Amino acid sequence: MxxxxxxxxxxxxxxxxxxxxxxxxxxxxxxxxxxxxxxxxxxxxxxxxxxxxxxxxxxxxxxxxxxxxxxxxxxxxxxxxxxxxxxxxxxxxxxxxxxxxxxxxxxxxxxxxxxxxxxxxxxxxxxxxxxxxxxxxxxxxxxxxxxxxxxxxxxxxxxxxxxxxxxxxxxxxxxSRRFEASRRNGRKAGQGKPSGRQPENRAEAVWRDLKLTSRETAIIDLVLQGHSSESIGLKLNISTGTVKVHRRNVYRKLGISSQTQLLSLYLKTFE
Missing domain, CATH: 3.30.450.80 (Transcription factor LuxR-like, autoinducer-binding domain)
Known part of the structure; x- marks a missing residue:
């Protein structure tokens, strides 16, 4: 062109x-x-x-x-x-x-x-x-x-x-003022607390009540983003085998057997 x-x-x-x-x-x-x-x-x-x-x-x-x-x-x-x-x-x-x-x-x-x-x-x-x-x-x-x-x-x-x-x-x-206004409006609507620590990554809050460890949360978040076990291992400085073990443990804890179910559970938290 x-x-x-x-x-x-x-x-x-x-x-x-x-x-x-x-x-x-x-x-x-x-x-x-x-x-x-x-x-x-x-x-x-x-x-x-x-x-x-x-x-x-x-x-x-x-x-x-x-x-x-x-x-x-x-x-x-x-x-x-x-x-x-x-x-x-x-x-x-x-x-x-x-x-x-x-x-x-x-x-x-x-x-x-x-x-x-x-x-x-x-x-x-x-x-x-x-x-x-x-x-x-x-x-x-x-x-x-x-x-x-x-x-x-x-x-x-x-x-x-x-x-x-x-x-x-x-x-x-x-x-930045618009983001602050959005946060204030969210608190007024009961969508958040007026004070207290907010999660560094909002995705962490998704799994908080499901009793996942911080390591399991980090791995599952990367799985959903589209990282392979090898890529996750490199990012978190752990072995591919360790990643797979954590992933199996998470699926067992959540009572699921596929990434489709994992994503569905994830997205339901925003409804």
Whole structure:
């Protein structure tokens, strides 16, 4: 795809000399900028901070699509998303999903049960540091019929990263205040305590009442993310055999025999 310079310049004009814009305005500017460079089917922008539920800033989905890509995602599956874990790790830049996904992600139950519903050929994302521990991820998605982003288009998107970062930092300021407001609203609605230690990783809370040890919790969390036993062993510095023993013990404790049942039990905690 050749660069549409006229469309590019039209997209840049609103960014010049303007005060902070609304979410939809900023999202539209990003979409128009990207459309002048490459072809894509959807745009979605989330803000992440720690283990908080992501804030949806902008998307181009219709009502039915938004249920899958946003509403269902925010309800719990985001905790297993490679993009979420990359944001938590503080990595910034432009990445393809397949660069970030664990070694068994595309054969995991999470991928089969949730991600395949999106029917995407590929998702790429700009990970931008918005300050105060907030990462804004601006995703471009291509459907199966459109196909993955060619190498030349991905290289072009990489060159646009400084402009995308400037757009985010200029127009999405003080996002940490939105997360704090969300926490306060949750406490008012009885969804959390006004004080006390919050889990470092929200996924830990899922298994707390099921009497899993911290080691078992760490392993099961990685299993659901799509890591193989070998990958888990390397991440936790234990043997593959030890990983398998812990996994069998967890299945026995929970009275389950498959990853399908494990994921179902996991997601029920968010209902």
């Amino acid at each position: 050749s660069i549409d310079l006229e469309a590019l310049f039209r997209a840049i004009v609103p960014m010049v000399g303007r005060s902070e814009a609304r979410d939809d305005d900023t999202g539209t500017m990003f979409r128009q900028l990207m459309a002048s460079l490459v072809r894509f089917d959807f745009v979605v922008v989330f803000a992440y901070q720690g283990s908080e539920t992501p804030i949806d800033l902008y998307s181009t989905f219709d009502a039915e699509e938004k249920v899958i890509y946003v509403t269902m995602y925010q309800a719990g599956p985001f905790l297993l998303d490679p993009f979420y874990h990359t944001a938590r790790a503080g990595r910034f830049g432009l990445f393809r999903m397949r660069e970030l996904a664990p070694d068994r992600f595309f054969s995991s139950e999470y991928y089969r049960s949730y991600y395949m519903q999106t029917r995407l050929a590929e998702e790429v994302g700009y990970f931008i540091d918005a300050g105060d521990g907030v990462t804004v991820v601006l995703s471009l998605m291509r459907k199966e019929k459109t196909g993955p982003f060619p190498a030349a288009e991905f290289a072009l998107l990489k060159k646009a990263e400084p402009l995308v970062a400037a757009l985010v930092r200029e127009n999405w300021k003080d996002l």
